[in-house]
Amino acid sequence: MESSMDKRLKKRYAADRRFRIYGLSAVAISLLFLSLLFISIIGKGYTAFQQTSVLLDVYIDPEMLDPEGTGDRALLSSADFGALIKQAMRKAFPEVTARRDKRALYRLLSSGAEFELRNQVLAHPEQIGTERSIWVPADGSVDMLMKGAISRDTAESDRPLKDKQLVWIDALSSQNRLKKKFNTTFFTAGDSRDPELAGIWGALVGSILTLFVTLLLSFPIGVAAALYLEQFAPRNRWTDLIEVNINNLAAVPSIVFGLLGLAVFINFFGFPRSAPLVGGLVLSLMTLPTIIIAGRAALKSVSPSIYEAALGVGASPMQAVMHHVLPMAMPGIMTGTIIGMARALGETAPLLMIGMVAFIVDIPGSILDSSTVLPVQIFLWADSPERGFMERTSAAIMVLLLFLIIMNASAVILRKHFERHR
Amino acid sequence: MEEIQADIPFTSRYSMTQQRFTGKNAVRFDQIEEQEIRETVGEIRLENPRLSCHDVNVFYGDKQAIRGINLDIGHNEVIAMIGPSGCGKSTFLRCFNRMNDTISNCRVTGKIMMDGQDINGTVIDPVALRVRVGMVFQKPNPFPKSIWENVAYGPRIHGLAQTKDGIHEIVVKSLQQAGLWDEVKDRLHQPGLGLSGGQQQRLCIARTIAVNPEVILMDEPCSALDPIATGKIEELIDTLRKNYSICIVTHSMHQASRISDRTAYFHLGHLVEVGETKTVFLNPLHPLTEDYVTGRFG
Numbered sequence: 260m261e262s263s264m265d266k267r268l269k270k271r272y273a274a275d276r277r278f279r280i281y282g283l284s285a286v287a288i289s290l291l292f293l294s295l296l297f298i299s300i301i302g303k304g305y306t307a308f309q310q311t312s313v314l315l316d317v318y319i320d321p322e323m324l325d326p327e328g329t330g331d332r333a334l335l336s337s338a339d340f341g342a343l344i345k346q347a348m349r350k351a352f353p354e355v356t357a358r359r360d361k362r363a364l365y366r367l368l369s370s371g372a373e374f375e376l377r378n379q380v381l382a383h384p385e386q387i388g389t390e391r392s393i394w395v396p397a398d399g400s401v402d403m404l405m406k407g408a409i410s411r412d413t414a415e416s417d418r419p420l421k422d423k424q425l426v427w428i429d430a431l432s433s434q435n436r437l438k439k440k441f442n443t444t445f446f447t448a449g450d451s452r453d454p455e456l457a458g459i460w461g462a463l464v465g466s467i468l469t470l471f472v473t474l475l476l477s478f479p480i481g482v483a484a485a486l487y488l489e490q491f492a493p494r495n496r497w498t499d500l501i502e503v504n505i506n507n508l509a510a511v512p513s514i515v516f517g518l519l520g521l522a523v524f525i526n527f528f529g530f531p532r533s534a535p536l537v538g539g540l541v542l543s544l545m546t547l548p549t550i551i552i553a554g555r556a557a558l559k560s561v562s563p564s565i566y567e568a569a570l571g572v573g574a575s576p577m578q579a580v581m582h583h584v585l586p587m588a589m590p591g592i593m594t595g596t597i598i599g600m601a602r603a604l605g606e607t608a609p610l611l612m613i614g615m616v617a618f619i620v621d622i623p624g625s626i627l628d629s630s631t632v633l634p635v636q637i638f639l640w641a642d643s644p645e646r647g648f649m650e651r652t653s654a655a656i657m658v659l660l661l662f663l664i665i666m667n668a669s670a671v672i673l674r675k676h677f678e679r680h681r
Numbered sequence: 682m683e684e685i686q687a688d689i690p691f692t693s694r695y696s697m698t699q700q701r702f703t704g705k706n707a708v709r710f711d712q713i714e715e716q717e718i719r720e721t722v723g724e725i726r727l728e729n730p731r732l733s734c735h736d737v738n739v740f741y742g743d744k745q746a747i748r749g750i751n752l753d754i755g756h757n758e759v760i761a762m763i764g765p766s767g768c769g770k771s772t773f774l775r776c777f778n779r780m781n782d783t784i785s786n787c788r789v790t791g792k793i794m795m796d797g798q799d800i801n802g803t804v805i806d807p808v809a810l811r812v813r814v815g816m817v818f819q820k821p822n823p824f825p826k827s828i829w830e831n832v833a834y835g836p837r838i839h840g841l842a843q844t845k846d847g848i849h850e851i852v853v854k855s856l857q858q859a860g861l862w863d864e865v866k867d868r869l870h871q872p873g874l875g876l877s878g879g880q881q882q883r884l885c886i887a888r889t890i891a892v893n894p895e896v897i898l899m900d901e902p903c904s905a906l907d908p909i910a911t912g913k914i915e916e917l918i919d920t921l922r923k924n925y926s927i928c929i930v931t932h933s934m935h936q937a938s939r940i941s942d943r944t945a946y947f948h949l950g951h952l953v954e955v956g957e958t959k960t961v962f963l964n965p966l967h968p969l970t971e972d973y974v975t976g977r978f979g
Contacts, residue, residue, distance in 0.1 A: 568823075568824065568888075571818070572889065572892055587825060
């Protein structure tokens with residue numbers, strides 16, 4: 260009797276231990292995959308935060324920029340700075356004379372070099388007529404070579420940089436005129452066809468504007484709907500029907516919402532395409548069911564005794580809900596909102612349908628401007644053939660994840676704030 | 682028997698039932714169980730009542746929980762409502778401040794008159810009624826806010842004082858009346874949920890009297906408390922009777938006999954007997970009452 264009891268007890272403890280090991284290994288496996296993901300993204304993307312620049316001695320020739328010496332800014336900004344850059348390159352390599360070779364030489368610099376020079380001259384017009392050393396961005400292929408992504412061992416016909424160009428690069432390098440610097444362009448520019456000029460800022464602003472519209476619409480509407488359905492609506496066939504439909508809406512594939520947005524907001528209402536306003540509207544439709552379901556669950560979990568207590572001292576049903584039930588349900592509603600917003604941030608498919616996949620260089624200034632968003636930008640870059648976009652894709656993913664973390668962290672802080680004031 | 686009869690004002694209904702139940706255990710308990718209509722024995726009506734119920738029925742959907750109850754509740758009296766679980770005493774109590782309105786399939790018929798007006802009528806708004814008829818619940822349910830906020834909430838939404846100092850005065854007075862002031866005066870701004878169970882219940886009583894009601898309903902206020910906390914609440918009820926009418930539902934017959942002026946015994950939705958507490962406990966008129974108070978069932 261005694262021993263059989265002991266045996267069974269031992270068995271139960273063994274089962275206990277086994278279960279704990281299963282749980283631990285499940286956690287370990289998920290952590291492993293998560294760290295693999297991070298390592299691969301960071302390993303591929305960290306190089307994008309640096310960009311190769313070339314130090315160029317440019318004679319800022321007044322004859323070419325402003326022959327009459329008017330100092331007119333409009334005239335100055337439309338002047339041919341590209342010619343100055345080419346002149347400087349020819350001076351740096353006087354031995355290059357053939358036209359084809361010259362063109363190959365110019366290709367070592369990014370097309371953004373002349374903008375760099377123009378910005379500097381416009382900021383300091385007094386420099387006209389002097390010779391200046393300025394750092395200008397190198398071409399994407401030079402950047403790739405410096406980062407080791409292009410091997411010198413491959414056959415000349417298979418690599419974007421020819422043997423002659425390699426000689427010039429080595430010459431620049433030996434004069435300390437080639438350097439990797441922090442890539443500010445990536446954080447300040449919009450999209451570009453040239454990887455060295457492409458930045459994430461346009462997509463980031465687009466994402467912020469879109470999510471702003473989404474939050475502004477879906478949070479109040481979602482909370483109001485949850486409040487009405489949970490606290491005030493009579494229980495009958497109609498409210499049951501509404502509940503079933505909301506639950507179904509939460510499971511509808513997002514591309515369907517995109518088509519809906521295209522048909523209703525763009526074709527019927529005539530809102531501008533590719534705009535954060537339409538993106539926000541579509542994502543609100545998608546986020547609403549999540550917020551309503553989470554909101555109702557949170558409201559349901561508030562003890563009815565609090566509602567009764569408020570009624571008992573003579574609060575109206577509205578006051579009882581607004582003063583007591585809603586504040587207590589707020590942390591739960593916030594959690595639902597975070598989940599919904601996080602999903603909206605990562606959503607690509609519905610935004611493709613409303614034109615946010617367009618190639619947009621300008622930084623959007625309002626919710627009516629054309630723009631793109633972070634996940635669509637990642638999709639676009641991942642699709643681009645240039646070698647330089649590969650690292651930028653990973654870097655953009657890092658920015659997206661960081662944005663997500665910041666968003667979630669601020670929501671957690673807000674939730675803690677509400678919990679403290681219970 | 683002679684003495685008791687002298688205390689009880691005769692009604693025709695009373696004399697009828699009185700005759701029927703002359704002699705203890707004249708009719709056996711199981712026989713009574715079968716009777717559909719049960720007349721209340723004892724003193725139903727009072728002179729100048731505060732609340733007066735006329736043929737009150739409560740239905741939950743098709744199920745009838747309260748069957749034709751007539752009862753008066755006087756000024757400054759404590760009336761205890763006793764009876765076995767599920768007999769409808771809490772449901773009946775919740776009729777007085779129309780708390781049953783919050784239950785979707787619940788229907789109340791009959792008249793409950795307060796100062797000459799039917800509280801179920803259109804003249805009295807349920808929100809305004811709940812200011813006049815306060816309620817203390819079975820489980821202490823302070824708001825998840827500070828002690829001060831808990832008491833100040835009612836006066837603030839009803840605009841009983843215009844300034845913060847005025848509200849504070851009401852808070853202090855209510856806490857003093859509830860006998861909680863000395864224990865919490867140094868931590869008014871700490872959460873109400875940090876108090877002990879008994880203190881929380883007294884906080885709920887303070888919250889109720891802060892809006893200056895005329896009647897206080899208590900739904901088993903001590904069922905979640907230990908004997909010491911219960912004793913304190915009972916003392917408190919004894920002091921509150923000077924200013925308020927108190928209806929208290931209780932499972933403890935000792936409590937009912939200690940604190941109440943009158944006692945009403947409920948059985949399966951019927952009000953079986955009501956009378957002076959001493960009478961109900963010592964010389965019950967109805968055999969069901971007798972079985973219950975002597976602990977034979979329930």
